[in-house]
Amino acid sequence: MRQQKAERLLQRLHSAKPARKQDREYQYWQEGVQAKLILNEAMMREKLDYIHANPVKRGYVKLPRHWSYSSAAN
Incomplete structure (x- = not known):
């Protein structure tokens, strides 16, 4: 169960990453926050x-x- 939750979270973080960002696999912080x-x-x-x-x-x-x-x- 815990492993499934971790995998779902990683999938969400991966899908949040803009396609143009080639230097990372995941996006955690909201784009534009500085x-x-x-x-x-x-x-x-x-x-x-x-x-x-x-x-x-x-x-x-x-x-x-x-x-x-x-x-x-x-």
Whole structure:
């Protein structure tokens, strides 16, 4: 059972790899995700607000601070 799950996961990761990527067999990270340099406090707040709002946008909670895995309550 465990071996089958591992094989299915590898198949999904293999199918997620764009055909043009010849340097790898699998794709784990989402295409286009890149680190961004945080230049100031305002930019940091903007990014935090965006992250905190994600569970609300998905309908998991009504307020960011209600998401148990969030730092929004801090």
